[in-house]
Amino acid sequence: MHPAGHVEMFFSSGVFILDGGTSRQANRLLHLLQGAKIPVVPxxxxxxAGVAGAAMVARASCASS
Structure with missing residues (x-):
């Protein structure tokens, strides 16, 4: 099985997003996942991304108070 197949089986999602340090090195990694049936994007x-997500949760929490 292609390594991308293991990623697909594990996550079962519509898209696989490389985040953090891996997103900065996407040009080195994307070719390894070319056989994936789902899109792989940085x-x-x-x-x-984590900071932005935390800020969105905090804002929503303050708005609902």
Whole structure:
């Protein structure tokens, strides 16, 4: 089985997003997952994705109070 097949079986999602440090090195990794049946893309926000998500949760929490 192609390594991408293991990723697909484990996550069962419509898209696989490389985040954090892996998104910054996507050009080195994407070719390894070319056989995937789902799109594999680097995160647009790289390492800032977690911070942005936490800010969105905090904002929603404050708005509902």
């Amino acid at each position: 995160a647009a926000l790289h390492n800032d």
